[in-house]
Amino acid sequence: MLLTCAAVVAEAPEGYPEVKEGIDFGGAEIFIYDYWTASADRVAEPTEEQQAQYDYRDWIMSTYNCKITQIAKGDWGSNAQELVNFYSAPDGTLCLYILPPDFVGGPMANNAFAVWSDNDLINLDDEKWNSATVDFMTKGGKVYGVATGNPEPRQCLYFNKRVLEEAGIDWNTIYDMQADGTWTWEAFEDMLKKIQKDTDNDGIWDIYGMTGSNVDMYRVAVFANGGSFFDFDENGLLTITAGSDNTLEALAWSKDIWNTYGYQQPADGSWDYYKDAWKQGFCGFYMYQTYGGFNDNSEMADMEDEWGCVAFPKGPKGDHYLHISSDNVTVIPNVYDAETVAKLAYIYDLWTNATPGYDDEYAWIGNKYNYTDDRAVDETYAMLREPANSASDKVLYLGSVNDIEGQDFLWNLGGSTPAELLETKTPVWQALCDTFNGK
Secondary structure, eight states: OOOOOOOOOOOOOTTSOOOOTTOOOTTEEEEEEESSOOOOOOOSSOOHHHHHHHHHHHHHHHHTTEEEEEEESSOTTTHHHHHHHHHHSOOSOEEEEEEOGGGOHHHHHTTOBOOSSSOSSOOTTSTTBOHHHHHHTEETTEEOOBOBSOOOOOEEEEEEHHHHHHTTOOTHHHHHHHHHTOOBHHHHHHHHHHHOBOTTSSSSOSBEEEEEOHHHHHHHHHHHTTOOSEEEOTTSOEEEOTTSHHHHHHHHHHHHHHHHHBOOOOTTOOTTHHHHHHHHTOEEEEEEEGGGTTSTTOTTTTOSSOEEEEOOOBOTTOOSOOEEOOOOEEEOBTTSOHHHHHHHHHHHHHHTSOOTTOOOTTGGGTTGGGTSOHHIIIIIIHHHTSGGGEEOOGGGGTSOHIIIIITTTGGGGGGSOHHHHHHHHHHHHHHHHHHHTTO
């Protein structure tokens, strides 16, 4: 589709983006299809900030002669299929889709996404763009999807302040080590040894070094040691990298840590047994994700003991602290000409800008200080928001984490060596890679 371009000469209000001349959508409606917006109606009595956003977006639509509607097309599990349906039978609608990263693999393999990086209307190196997602959606040097803002922190390591103090550990030293770069696997294990105790000498541990999601620990340990499970090679082909020395070392170490110090699922326990166990206060550390503690109405909101939080420690082959990102991806269906793709990318860039005059760089803090200490927010959470501390697991091109890395691999890591288990999975994983690569 080739859109009519008319020179735009209107001057932007103070604080608004500079007007780019020559972009005119001819009155067309542009849809941004997410999977959560039930209604595009504006609130009847907006706040001052809401009204400022309405004014800014009205200016965008007036300046570039279009109407923009953000609305749900499908739900979390079906929005990708909605995109595929549109790609297979386009009807002339101008649209972008926002997808969970779990569902980008099939459309990516089938060329359903347009390229964002082949135009000069936007700069994907700008700090506005989530560089972790840009990296994740880069194949063969071209970017096929984006996200805006900072990555949402995911895996982290909570600690129970009371349990650590009773073990003779000053919990502030963990923050200090994180700050000076000495928070390592070795330091972590030293603390686990001090924490774990059989207080009544009955041969059963009463205080455990840790509990939580062992799969989260296995995965983040791999990336914290400079490893990965899958990655693109120099020819742009998705390949298995789980056999690298860094990855196997991380899996062997984290398996041993879990088996030695982890409070594990009781025979009659549910899969999420660790959530209640952590709140009962007999474990020193808790491997989980940030939403479990930092979010409003989180699972840990009623926990009696005070807790802190640090990043997962660095492995011997790692050089910084990180988490594995899982942010939504915005894509453009590959049904438009290059000029139209560039304009859709540009209009999305404008649409997702912070409202002029309301660019609060600390808005992400919200109520987080209500739940934990300042250092957990100011040092740990703030650090993990930075794109440099975010890794992308390209397993999502092949399917979900549970289906590919979890089932028959990480879920069974306790019964085999990582190398032995990988050998059994390699044929299946290679077949999936071959399919993705079009072989």
